[in-house]
Amino acid sequence: xxxxxxxxxxPYNIVVANKALCCNNATQTPEGGDRQYIDVSGTSGQLNxxxxxxxxxxxxxxxxxxxxxxxxxxxxxxVQVRNLSNGxxxxxxxVSFSSSEPIGLWKMARADYxxxxxxxxxxxxxxxxxxxxxxVSVTYSPSLSVQKSSAAHWDPVSNYKNPKMIPGGIITYSIxxxxxxxYDLTSNSLLITxxxxxxxxxxxxxxxxxxxxxxxxxxGKGGVFLTYSGLDSATDGVEFSNNGGxxxxxxxxxxxxxxxxxxxxxxxxxxxxxxxGTIATVKMRYVIR
Numbered sequence: 001x002x003x004x005x006x007x008x009x010x011p012y013n014i015v016v017a018n019k020a021l022c023c024n025n026a027t028q029t030p031e032g033g034d035r036q037y038i039d040v041s042g043t044s045g046q047l048n049x050x051x052x053x054x055x056x057x058x059x060x061x062x063x064x065x066x067x068x069x070x071x072x073x074x075x076x077x078x079v080q081v082r083n084l085s086n087g088x089x090x091x092x093x094x095v096s097f098s099s100s101e102p103i104g105l106w107k108m109a110r111a112d113y114x115x116x117x118x119x120x121x122x123x124x125x126x127x128x129x130x131x132x133x134x135x136v137s138v139t140y141s142p143s144l145s146v147q148k149s150s151a152a153h154w155d156p157v158s159n160y161k162n163p164k165m166i167p168g169g170i171i172t173y174s175i176x177x178x179x180x181x182x183y184d185l186t187s188n189s190l191l192i193t194x195x196x197x198x199x200x201x202x203x204x205x206x207x208x209x210x211x212x213x214x215x216x217x218x219x220g221k222g223g224v225f226l227t228y229s230g231l232d233s234a235t236d237g238v239e240f241s242n243n244g245g246x247x248x249x250x251x252x253x254x255x256x257x258x259x260x261x262x263x264x265x266x267x268x269x270x271x272x273x274x275x276x277g278t279i280a281t282v283k284m285r286y287v288i289r
Contacts, residue, residue, distance in 0.1 A: 047125040047133065050084070053140060056117050061138040062110035065095050069130040072099045076128055079109045081138070084120040106134075115143070144185075145178035148194075153285060168257075169288045170203065174281055179222065181277035190224060192268040192282055193245065200286035201259035202266060204231060204240075204252040207285065213238055214252075215268055215284050222278035224270040237269040259287040 053059070063079040080092035093109040127133045154160055155169035165171055175192060179185050196202055207216040213228035215238050229236040232251045239248035242262045252260040268282055 045127065047127065047136075049123040049136070049138075050120065051123065051138065052120050053116055053118050055142060056115075057140055057142045058113045059116055059121075059138060059140050060110070060112045060114070061091075061123060062093075062108055063125050063136050064106050064108050064134045065097075065127070066104055066106045066132045066134070067097050067130065068103065068132060070103075072097055072101060072103065074128050074131060076126060077109065077131060077133075079111075079123070079125045079136075081111075081114070081116075082122045082124060083116075084122055090114055090116060090121070142180045142182065144180070145176075147176045147178075149174050149176075165288060167288050170285055171200070171288060172283055172285050173197075174283050176279055176281050177274075178279045179274045179276055184276050185274040187273040188269075188271050190270050190274065190280075192270075193265060194268075194282075194284075195244070195265045196263055197286065199289045201255075201257075201261035201289055202252075202263045203258045203285040203287060204254055204260050204263070205258040207283065215266065215282060217268070217270055218281040218283070219270075219272075220279050220281070222272075222274040222280045224272040224274050224280055226268065226270050237271065239267040239269070241265040241267070257287050261289070 059081065061079060061081055065077045067074060075096035076094065077096065078092055078094035081090050082088070083090050091111040091114040093111045095107040095109045097105065097107070123136070123138050125133050125136065150165075150171050150173050152163040152165050153170045153172045155163040155166050157166070158164060163169060173194070175194065177190065177192070202214065204214045206212045207214055211228075213230075215226065215228070217224065217226040219225060227237045231240075231254075234249070240250045240252050240260075240263050241248050242250040242264055245265045245267075248267055250263070252263055254260065266284065270280065270282075274280060
């Protein structure tokens with residue numbers, strides 16, 4: 001294999017197949033083949049590829065496996081990425097085949113959006129004999145910039161004039177998401193999860209206009225938008241949890257002060273594509289307990 005350089009900060013495929021290595025290709029090519037396609041037919045052992053990450057970001061990697069001959073009961077077929085500075089595995093994924101499954105069945109092992117620091121890494125794939133490994137893919141994307149801030153909105157003493165963060169007061173939390181200038185964010189891929197800060201209760205009445213919901217999205221020039229259909233909706237872009245994010249089916253109840261202290265986290269799913277170099281801001285309010 002050849003190793004694609006990564007001086008370009010845009011998302012790219014690190015591992016690129018050398019055509020000389022592609023032989024005895026399967027009749028049915030795995031989805032997404034093309035220039036990344038590599039075929040290791042009837043081979044056992046480990047396939048390694050070293051690469052460097054110049055700046056912190058996220059990587060996704062995958063490998064398609066198939067079996068050519070009996071015995072079909074195979075396990076331990078995996079892909080993983082190792083940090084070469086300390087030898088630790090940063091992420092791994094495996095697949096297995098049972099004797100009841102047909103020869104030539106394709107299965108994929110993959111890991112998505114794994115945070116990594118700048119440094120040297122190794123992509124590793126283990127292929128028990130007899131097996132094929134096809135479509136080796138490792139992609140890198142720079143990290144998004146996320147900043148969270150808070151400001152007093154109202155308090156029971158000063159009201160809106162120079163409000164203070166005192167018990168009974170209301171504060172506004174703002175989460176800024178900035179897209180690097182080198183690539184657009186994949187459509188509908190933005191997910192913001194925010195745990196309720198200590199000693200606060202989320203306000204679940206409308207943030208601004210009637211029917212707008214408790215979360216406001218200022219998209220700027222980014223192109224994303226937020227759908228809100230009600231506190232009891234299971235299909236809009238705002239979800240709530242009362243168990244620290246174990247599930248997101250909780251339906252908030254509006255208390256006397258407009259808040260619900262049982263909310264332990266909120267999850268926001270904007271739709272659309274954020275353009276390169278743009279900023280979107282998510283806002284919500286809390287009562288200080």
